[in-house]
Amino acid sequence: MKIGILGTGIVGKTLAAKLVELGHEVMIGTRSVAETIAKTEPGMMGSPPFKEWHAGNPKVKLGTFAEAGQFGEMIILATHGVATTNAIDQAGKNNFKGKVVVDTTNPLDFSQGMPPKFAAALGSSLGEQIQKHIPEAKVVKAFNTVNAFVMVSPKREEGDPDLFIAGNDETAKSKFISLAEQMGWKRVIDAGDISHSYWLEAMTMFWVYYGFKNNHWSHAFKLLLK
């Protein structure tokens, strides 16, 4: 499948590398290709600058937001939460029509220092905001409750975490689940329609708090069902 990813951060890069490894065609979109290639400082958690990373992952295409939006049959949003609707605008809303759009983002407000504050109100989770912003797209909220490395390699020593998702379109959810299964996800907990993104985003705040308190980032929720 052709997959467009918006965002060159650790989530975008980690997903891109894995998806290419799985045989998909991937284009990462960025605000400015020239600036992304010119960066020399390492990213979050010591990840290498994009150019260095790209040298090791040459199959991943790099383009503008608009090019990645056009390219993808499925589009993955991997931007900073608060920057996401703007990135969609730059990519061109038309490029999202009818497509499965996977929203991995979280409404985090870093303006008051660490740990970040929750920046969504009940009824206006990022998942809902994005679905309203591109009503003809089929938004699936997913992957927002784990870090990038767990997304592409979910199995933990303590067990298999659950894949928590929300979205209005059942077919879109199925398509995303197939992709996630290729990455090793074993079980899906479907939270229901996109309005339930709120609970997945709220759960993540607990995840974030735990991470900052313990400097630990590979934790993942499982819902013990029996």
Add this chain to the structure above:
Amino acid sequence: MKIGILGTGIVGKTLAAKLVELGHEVMIGTRSVAETIAKTEPGMMGSPPFKEWHAGNPKVKLGTFAEAGQFGEMIILATHGVATTNAIDQAGKNNFKGKVVVDTTNPLDFSQGMPPKFAAALGSSLGEQIQKHIPEAKVVKAFNTVNAFVMVSPKREEGDPDLFIAGNDETAKSKFISLAEQMGWKRVIDAGDISHSYWLEAMTMFWVYYGFKNNHWSHAFKLLLK
């Protein structure tokens, strides 16, 4: 230990029976002892009327909210979420001074039908509301993310769920953790101060939604740490 429990619902009764079994002295408090004894209809999930249940659990004392509040060295709040501060008022705020108060409640609004809506805003979780209401008590938010039967018998076929707690007082949390360990809880995930009750209450909405969707109530979260 002497434990007072406010609320004669399924949570209050299930905790009372288990705590007595563990050798604690327990008094359940109710708004009206006479009305509680007079009830003949079964409770939630087909639980027997209080009198019938009490015949099988004669060691559990029954009293008013105030009597249970006086009795307990530790007090467990097991009322409907929205009725909790009122129950505390009836029990007499003085009876909570300096005590560990375990808040198992959730801010659920049943007025618009099922599933219930979330009735707390960010910054005013029930845990926080209750701590503000009885500032001299040491409120520990706990047990709100599981049903009553899992509270007293946490082990699941799929593993041990985590005990998620929040509260301002470390000693109070330790005391509660000791009690929970007696019930079989293996690992604690401390969410931090009482303001983090919000995330535990929000997580529970996901739990509630899953329950209503699947008519399943014994599910419990685990945070896979490694």
